[in-house]
Amino acid sequence: MAQKTPYELSGKKETTTYDEAISYYEKLAKNHPQAKLLTYGTTDFGKPLHVLVLSSDKVFDPIAIKKSNKRVLLINNGIHPGEPEGIDASMMLARDLLSANQLPKDVVICIIPIYNIDGSFNRSSTSRANQNGPLAYGFRGNSKNLDLNRDFIKTDSKNSAAFQLIFNTWQPEIFVDTHTSNGADYQYVMTLIPTQKDKLNPILSGYLTQTLVPDLYKGMAEKGYPMIPYVNSIEETPDAGITGFIDLPRYSTGYTTLHNSIGFMPETHMLKAYDLRVDATYKLLQTYIDLVQRDAKIIGDNRHKADEFVANQKEFGLEWKLNRSEVDSLTFKGFEAGEKPSKVSGQNRLFYDRNKPYTRSIKAWNKFDVSISVQKPVAYIIPKAWDRVIALLKLNGVALKQLKTDGKIKVESYYISDFKTGTRPYEGHYLHSAVKLKAVEQNLQYYAGDYVVYANQPANRYIIETLEPQATDSFFNWNFFDSILDMKEHFSAYVFEDTATELLKRNPSLKIKLEEKKATDPDFAKNGAAQLDFVYKNSDYYEQTHNRYPIARFLGGVKLNVQ
Known part of the structure; x- marks a missing residue:
């Protein structure tokens, strides 16, 4: 008999706990040689991150898998443990694929059972006040009260570091991060946020928009779950239209974009019954597997071409803005919205009348234009003192060189001439924005062991969008370099x-x-x-390092002595 999940054993009313999930996957891997449960790093809760790997030919080495020209699909669950559909759906899907011997031959499936382990232990039935089940679930924040879906660049949590280790070890071509929505009421069980098409590499974006997304919609409609883009309303209700979601690098799919991986955040509707939400997630994950298997060669070829393109790319976008002049329409199945007196305040309140469903055309804006861009340098030079930056670059597969000798090098330095800082903390940081720079050519002293990062790599987008201080989610904006903003000397x-x-x-x-x-x-x-x-x-007494961004741009002209 097939191994039942705690969700199924509860009559589809309860979501699986962390201990139950790991025990379930351990048993599954023990009973099926095509499955292996691996651990990576640790988390703020003191437990490692687990990954269940499903491989039809029983090969579990990521290097060997890449050499055999197989695709990797990575499914991440429980980044917000109060949104647990993916946790339960993935357990059933893994079991069904193994027991029916239906693993795809050209795709290796990696499943993170529960990413925010910390939050999954903080279990209640009240933290998501607007959600219809399950009976109890985890909390959005981790044990440091961090939202892990804002932590993919700053990496304040050990969870994020462990995830980045998994991601860069397995290098998935397709990534799926399961969620539950908030917001308006409508008829759909499942909505979808793909990687923002205008931020994604154009080779990958063409396949995403012309093939993968349309076929996901078609497949889900055939399975009884018609989808709609995530309902990001421009007003209180969707009637006036919706806009695309700009997934900044701090988010999971914005992070994967930096590595030429196509990412998705499926969002089930919070007010639909929990069993329907789990079933829709199960069927969507099944559809991903079928499509990635079908298009395995195309996806692999596209990834190779995108990596080559990015390695040779000259200009990079750093910030994008919604183009409000370009608008499409889409057919939307909603509920009539109205107002009625509130029983709490007596004032008018919004409500959706489920006795009045409608199907109508609404406006949709989903074109984003580059608002800030930069020409890449030959390389960036990073003094070895900035070890946290170096560690994150290494974690993300960036190739680093080191200077062999001391000496002066002609570089382009940035001086931070202006910036804004939030007045309240956001995810533990007073985030900078609207950075203005003054570029100056200088001969600066560097030392043996200082790092050189050549901008000729497939990881160029991660390099440039973290090291250029004017980028939205740069290390500078996340306060990695605030010490340069202080003067260390002054005068009487x-x-x-x-x-x-x-x-x-x-x-x-x-x-x-x-x-x-x-x-x-x-x-x-x-x-x-x-x-x-x-x-x-304006004198020589003023310290030249004040407000000087410590990572310089090397524009070439000489050969650096590196190892």
């Missing part, structure tokens, strides 16, 4: 007054600059301290 005004007088005498051009500033800025003209500071910051 009563002493520097005499020094400034001598500087202005010896440097007529500085005197002219000061007078011009006073003439054009009345407040500055009245502020003696500001004028003294102006002279200081």
